[in-house]
Amino acid sequence: MADITKIDTFIQGSPYPAWLATAQGQCVYANSALERLTGFNSDQIAQADWRSLLLEEDRAVASDSWQKSLTTGTPYRVQVRMRGSDGAPECVELIAFGHKAGDGTELWLFIGLDVKSIAAQKRPELEAQIQATLNVIPAYTWYALPSGALTFVNERTANYLGLPKDHPLRFGIDTGAAWDSHTALLHPDDREEARNVWSTCLSTGTAGEFTFRVPSAEGEYRWFLTRAEPLRANDGTLLYWIGVNLDIDDAKRAEDALRKSEKELRDVIDTIPGLVWSALPDGSNTYANKRFVEYLGLSAEHTAGSRWHALIHPDDLERHASKWMGAVATGKPHENESRYRRSDGQYRWHLDRGMPLRDEDGNIVKWYGVTTDIEDRKRAEEALQQSQSYLEEGQRVAHMGSWAFNAAGFEYWSTELFRIYGLDPSGKPPTIEEYLALVHAEDRAFMKQGITNMLADHRGFDFTKRIVRPDGEIRHVRCVGVPVTQGGTFQGFLGTGMDVTEQELLARELERRQAYLAEAQRLTHTGSWAIDVRTDEHFWSEEMFRINEIDPKLKPAWSLILDRVHPDDRASLEQRKNKEFSQKGWNDSEADLRIVVSDGRIKYLHTIAHPVMDASGQIVEIIGTTMDVTERKRVEDSLRRSESHLAEAQKLTHTGSWAWHLPDRNAVEVSEEWYRIYGFDPAEGSPTLEEYSERVHPEDRLKWKGAVERAISEKVDYDHEFRILLPNGMVKWIRAVGHPVLSDAGDLEQFVGSSTDITELKSAEQQREKLRQLEADLAHINRVSTLGEMAASLAHEIKQPIAAAITSANSCVEWLAHDPPNLDRARAAAARIDKYGNRAAEIIDRIRSLYKKSPPHRELVDVNGILQEILTLLDSEATRSSVTVRTELTADLPEIMLDRVQLQQVFMNLMLNGIEAMENSGGELTVKSQLQDGQLRFSVSDTGVGLPAEKMDQIFSAFFTTKPQGSGMGLAISRSIVESHGGHLWASANSGAGATFHFTLPTEVTEPTLDVFH
Secondary structure, X not given: OOOHHHHHXXXXXXXXXXXXXXXXXXXXXXXXXXXXXXXXXXXXXXXXEHHHHEOHHXXXXXXXXXXXXXHHOOOEEEEEEEEOOOOOEEEEEEEEEEEEOOOOOEEEEEEEEEHHHHHHHHOHHHHHHHHHHHHHOOOEEEEEOOOOOEEEEOHHHHHHHXXXXXXXXXXXXXXOOOOOHHHHHOOHHHHHHHHHHHHHHHHHOOOXXXXXXXXXXXXXXXXXXXXXXXXXXXXXXEEEEEEEEEEOHHHHHHHHHHHHHHHXXXXXXXXXXXXXXXXXXXXXXXXXXXXXXXXXXXXXXXXXXXXXXXXXXXHHHHHHHHHHHHHHXXXXXXXXXXXEEOOOOOEEEEEEEEEEEEOOOOOEEEEEEEEEEOHHHHHXXXXXXXXXXXXXXXXXXXXXXXXXXXXXXXXXXXXXXXXXXXXXXXXXXXXXXXXXXXXXXHHHHHXXXXXXXXXXXXXXXXXXXXXXXXOOOEEEEEEEEEEEEEOOEEEEEEEEEEEOHHHHHHHHHHXXXXXXXXXXXXXXXXXXXXXXXXXXXXXXOHHHHHHHOOOOOOOXXXXXXXXXXXXXXXXXXXXXXXXXXXXXXXXXXXXXXXXXXXXXXXXXXXXXXXEEEOOOOOEEEEEEEEEEOHHHHHHHHHHHHHHHHHHHHHHHHOEEEEEEEXXXXXXXXXXXXXXXXXXXXXXXXXXXXXXHHHHEOHHHHHHHHHHHHHHHHHOOOEEEEEEEEOOOOOEEEEEEEEEEEEOOOOOEEEEEEEEEEOHHHHHHHHHHHHHHHHHHHHHHHHHXXXXXXXXXXXXXXXXXXXXXXXXXXXXXXXXXXXXXXXXXXXXXXXXXXXXXXXXXXXXXXXHHHHHXXXXXXXXXXXXXXXXXXXXXXOHHHHHXXXXXXXXXXXXXXXXXEEEHHHHHHHHHHHHHHHHHHOOOOXXXXXXXXXXXXXXXXXXXXXXXXXXXXXXXXOOOOOOOOOOOOOOOOHHHHHHHXXXXXXXXXXXXXXXXXXXXXEEEEEOOOOOOOOOOOO
């Protein structure tokens, strides 16, 4: 619904001539610019048809284009000349848009733009190219004038904004908008910044970008990043601003979510009872948790970057920093022991461990680490040295040996350590080279560097490595070593080597199985759980939390499950739990239930429970699984609906589906509709191939079997029509289509396909052929009847050349009778005899072709030639009725494929109707032909009595006539002929006297269609 107040404001404020008119062309009101242009006042304009303001020569073009806009509802745009107040014509481009007033009246807003100014500014070809380009770009694009005024948005942008289909921005129409008019489309909070950025772009002539929010057609605001680039001519002149708006709403929301997630993570880390830190990929520290900051007695700023160096003992700093930067460089996990200064100034030993966090491409995005106070462990290691003798047995039991090491090498290996390494306990401890030779090749460099470091740093260590025994067996050994000092002097190291192969293998196997189990549960949407019947404690797997969409940080509890259960299923679930907790002797139980998650979605779950009993038979624990079967439920429901729809579709289309197993020639699947079509009882099961072939009509059976066997032998598709004979004697036409199904080896296993009952179609084809023949007979009768009515004129037309031939013959005889004979003049007379005789023969041939009754035959014909033939036949009829015939035939029209006689009949009917309309008053008959929009267009116009408007839609109906002696078949047959050739025939009243009949024919005529004079 148009806002007339806004339209009036626009008209009065427009610098161009503007006015409002009705759909009939009557001006309603106009602005002062139009008054100045035409010299008329507002009252004179309000009483005028807007077309009267144009030069008379331009009114027809403007009116035709106007009618198209009224019919289609599309914006009106045409270049015309308007009468200026000084009499000089003003070239303008008229643009008009249709609107609906409050009372439903259709009003059109017209704007007349100065053609000279817009030609220099708009560059129509460039504009059209830019608009076409922007419309195919899969993004929100636009362009603005050099002034900054937004002039065009592509279709994607217009649809997002919900702009009307006739909005100027959809067509790139300059409405004189301000440079910042587009800011009205933005969120109020973003408009000022948008003006500032846009103003800078316009003042500097450089590209720019900024972000803002724009509401969609539904009113939802989304964030966009707009980029604007100047488009300049070769000489540097600014032509347009080209822009693209990128939807960054999801990125904005992701940034907000990331910040929130990081804050939540820090809050969680701050609650961890340990010293936690994080660093950037380059190794600079970015974060220390609250406990770490309090432990060190420093602010978070004093731990940032590399300031943490001041917290490390001077003797440990170089080694610690080297290890840390080595880990940063290689991306390997970091681990080192150093002394950290506590808030009270005391240095304590700490184990510092760091792990890299990588993105999907394997790039390190951050380091996370934990620093553990190992001061007490260090003390324990010293105590361990004092109690060495008590551990000998423990070493044997625990597969742990001890050793002593100094700068010269190993001083001591315990017996158990020899056994662990697969060496003879009676031998000497190995040298460093022999020891490294026992270390797994992949761990050897690490161990060699470790020995070097421990000798240099006199630091304890704890690591696990792999060794290869002399017999080739690989074992995992955990080595723990501590430095030994005496009187403050470093003496060497004491340590242990523990065979942890079984623990490592078990741990790895456990991790692997847990990972497999977790992945299997995730893939199958199956969670596991356990309930301690005595304590009501619950255990849930990770998938259990995901299925129920419960925060995994919450402690599992029955109440959390019960809150999720659908109200209709809650009572039965409670009853099941009470039964399983209280009764004995039950095995497994299964149940289905629904849960309602936080956003209101319903999930379908399938649970299985199993009791665990103690020696007395009491149930102590219940374990089970819960599977999310929502998707399976949806698929099952969808499958049932699809099967129902398919069955109904087959019933409606009389199409049955089937599948035949080729090795045994038995049906493996046939639909209900197939049973109905072939008259078999589904209760008796699928028929055999022999039973099926018995249904085929005896006259079609041999051909049907040949088609089937050929498809089987050649393994190709099968498409055949045949009849079947039901037991009750009914005959049906069937179209069967089959497709071969081959095995991987290329063997034919099945044929699948469909059978359609086409009995009604066959019957319709027979009726159609009868109707087509009837149509041809009626057309022939109409031609014969028309020629009968023209008998006098045709006789006169034939008589003229015969009479001229007789006169020429008499002259020839006279010239030959002269003495001597005048042979030259006799030859001339004989030539005229030949000419007039041929003309009479041509007229008779044309009449015979119209009388002749033959099936339709299409050929390439010259349409203008056919027109001339009919004009020749009707010349006497036109003369008799005092009708002047005028032709406007476009030369070099393409020949088209059509039926010559049928087209002659159309031209004859239309021309005779025009001549008869003027037989009492005389007049002019105008016949035109032209090529327009890839079609041939013809018109026959008379200046006779015209057509009554109220009967315009009836004149093409069969047996309707406005003539006392008419049959009412001529126009109906003509329209049927034209439409069978893919064309269209219609009539219109002339603005003066008479009527015009038009029809079109495509240059490429399609197959003929049946049309019984609708």
